Amino acid sequence: MAEFVGGFGVPHTPLLWHLMDGEVPDDLVPVKAAFRRSRAQLEAARPDALVIVASDHFHQYHHGVMPAFAIGKADHIQGTHDNEERSFGLPAVEMPGHPRLAESILGREQLSGGFDFTFSNAPVLDHAYVVPLLYLRPDMDIPVVPIHTNTNAPPLPSAQRFVDLGHHIRAVIREHPERIRVAVIASGHMAYELGGPNQFSGRSTDPEFDAEAARWMGQSRLDAAVEACTFDRLTAAGNLTLQFLNFLTLAAIAGRPADEVAPVECRFGNEPFFTWEAS
Amino acid sequence: MSRGAIDIALYEIDQTNQTIEDFTTDPERFLAGFDLSDDERTAFLEWDYGTLYALGAHPFLLFQVVRSLAVGRGLSMPDLLRQYRETVTPHGTPDYIT
Numbered sequence: 001m002a003e004f005v006g007g008f009g010v011p012h013t014p015l016l017w018h019l020m021d022g023e024v025p026d027d028l029v030p031v032k033a034a035f036r037r038s039r040a041q042l043e044a045a046r047p048d049a050l051v052i053v054a055s056d057h058f059h060q061y062h063h064g065v066m067p068a069f070a071i072g073k074a075d076h077i078q079g080t081h082d083n084e085e086r087s088f089g090l091p092a093v094e095m096p097g098h099p100r101l102a103e104s105i106l107g108r109e110q111l112s113g114g115f116d117f118t119f120s121n122a123p124v125l126d127h128a129y130v131v132p133l134l135y136l137r138p139d140m141d142i143p144v145v146p147i148h149t150n151t152n153a154p155p156l157p158s159a160q161r162f163v164d165l166g167h168h169i170r171a172v173i174r175e176h177p178e179r180i181r182v183a184v185i186a187s188g189h190m191a192y193e194l195g196g197p198n199q200f201s202g203r204s205t206d207p208e209f210d211a212e213a214a215r216w217m218g219q220s221r222l223d224a225a226v227e228a229c230t231f232d233r234l235t236a237a238g239n240l241t242l243q244f245l246n247f248l249t250l251a252a253i254a255g256r257p258a259d260e261v262a263p264v265e266c267r268f269g270n271e272p273f274f275t276w277e278a279s
Numbered sequence: 280m281s282r283g284a285i286d287i288a289l290y291e292i293d294q295t296n297q298t299i300e301d302f303t304t305d306p307e308r309f310l311a312g313f314d315l316s317d318d319e320r321t322a323f324l325e326w327d328y329g330t331l332y333a334l335g336a337h338p339f340l341l342f343q344v345v346r347s348l349a350v351g352r353g354l355s356m357p358d359l360l361r362q363y364r365e366t367v368t369p370h371g372t373p374d375y376i377t
Contacts, residue, residue, distance in 0.1 A: 058340055063286040063377060082295045087347065152339065153286075154376045195338025197368040200360055235372070239338055 002101070002176040005183050006045035007254045008038050008136060009217070009247045009274030012054065012187040014088040014127040016268075017134065027266040034264050034273045035135035042136050045278060047183035049098040050137070050144045051105075051169060053249045054128035054187040055151040059084070060120065068157045069115060069165060072123030072146035073102035079125040079133070079140075093130055097123070098143035104176045105145060105169060113168035123148075128243075132187045142183075149249070151188070151242040159229035162245045163222050166252020173253070186250035190214075190263060190270045193238030204269035206237035213244055217274045220257040222248060238269075247274060282335040283377035284314045288323065289331075289340040293347050303351060329366040335375045338367075 011031070019025060020032050059081045061067060079093040106117050123146050133140055149165075150156055157165075173182050190213055191206035193199045204210050216225040225248055234241045251258070251274075260275040288310060292302045302309040306324050315323065322330040328345050332338070342363065349359045 058286075058290050058337075062290045063283050063337075064290070083293050083343070083347070086296065087343065153337065193338075195340075195342035195367075196372055197364060199342065199364075239372075 002049075002173045002178060002180045002182050003278075004170070004173050004253065005047055005181040005278040006042060007184045007186070007250050007258075007274075007276035008042060008132075009186045009188070009250050009258070009272050010035065010038060010132045010136065011189065011268070011271040011273075012128045012131040013268050013271065014084065014090060014131055017131060018089050025267075030264045031266055031271050034262060034271075038273065038275060039136045041275060041277065042183060045183050046181055047142055048180040049101050049182050050142050051101070051147060051182060051184045051253075052129050052132070052144055052187070053147045053149060053184065053246050054132075055243050055246060056126050056148045057128060057152060059126040060124050061148060061150070063153060066150055066153045067118030067148065068150050068161075070118035070120055070148040071102050071106040072097065072120050072125075072144075072148070073099045073106060074121050074123055075099060077123050077125060077144055077146065079130040081124065081126055084127050084130075088127065090127055090130055090134075093133070093140055095133070095140035096143040098145050100178060101143075101176060101180070101182065102145045104172045105147070113172070115165065115168060128187050132185050136185065149246055151245050154231065156231065156242065156245075159226040159245055159248060162248040163226055163252045166249040169249070170253045170255055184250055184253050186246040188243030188246040188272065189238075189240050190244060190272050191237040192240040192243070192269050194240050196239055198238060200267075202267050204265070206241070207270075209233075209237040209241065210263065210270045213247075214261050214263060217247060217251060217258045218261040220251060220255075222251060244272075247272065250274070250276075281314055281316055281319060282375065285319055285331060285334065285336045286340055286377060288313045288315065289336060289344045293340075293344050299347055299351065303348065329370065332367045333370040333373055335373050337375050
């Protein structure tokens with residue numbers, strides 16, 4: 001039986017890596033501090049494995065093939081793609097995988113939990129995974145199970161399905177045969193736009209959505225979140241707001257209100273920071 | 280309608296420095312294998328990214344490529360962001376579902 005020892009909902013905005021290297025601009029000082037706090041909390045949780053729920057941004061998965069949910073099952077995992085090194089200065093990274101936990105989530109002979117998962121035995125992670133790890137666990141020494149969710153190329157899984165995925169992972173953690181400590185990281189955005197008319201406006205593209213989203217996390221109101229998080233509502237808040245769905249999976253894994261709901265307002269809108277400590 | 284082909288072409292352009300150079304130096308050859316309509320192909324060849332946006336290119340992929348190509352063309356980031364906003368704003372938020 002494994003144990004859930006912490007959940008961390010964090011941003012992955014790749015421009016942060018360059019901007020927070022060296023002298024940090026005033027508005028990003030609290031972002032760096034929030035990452036530092038999450039890093040200490042993760043360290044204190046002493047996890048043996050990390051499940052990371054995030055959305056590949058047209059790197060490993062793209063319009064040539066786009067799985068709804070894909071589990072990375074491998075001994076060794078690579079991170080960062082050529083164009084992310086070029087565009088964002090992100091380093092190429094390597095980390096251990098946790099194929100046994102991946103198998104519990106995925107299934108062995110048959111797929112597990114009523115999910116028709118895709119799998120990859122050669123996962124290559126993009127900034128949605130690498131940026132959180134660079135701040136939360138820069139040594140990248142804890143074995144990882146990466147879970148890709150399609151929040152970028154419709155048709156997407158429904159919000160309910162993101163919650164169901166969380167319930168599945170929650171059950172898997174309880175039933176996994178090893179006595180290991182499992183922490184979960186999810187990355188994504190609150191209201192956010194990229195590539196549309198409102199990108200880089202210097203503020204949230206929908207403060208009302210952000211306030212509501214913070215309440216869902218802080219009060220564990222997943223039914224309300226599922227009802228509200230339709231494709232139209234999320235994209236009205238900015239096209240990448242769809243990535244908020246990853247936090248529904250995290251909240252469902254935790255199964256209770258977040259201990260800390262502390263989004264940081266900065267040039268990228270409200271950067272999400274939601275934390276669950278060990279139960 | 281071949282929005283999927285637009286998005287796959289954008290994805291392929293942005294892969295490496297070499298693919299960016301290949302597209303920049305000989306876009307016709309680069310695009311030969313992609314199942315694009317005439318309008319879409321012309322927009323790529325003329326690098327009329329406002330039209331690609333209006334035709335439903337995925338905004339994330341489009342901006343990444345605009346940014347990658349702008350770096351080689353010496354455009355500063357503030358100028359690029361201003362130009363991009365002015366270019367796409369008249370088109371609103373087109374359907375980008377493939």
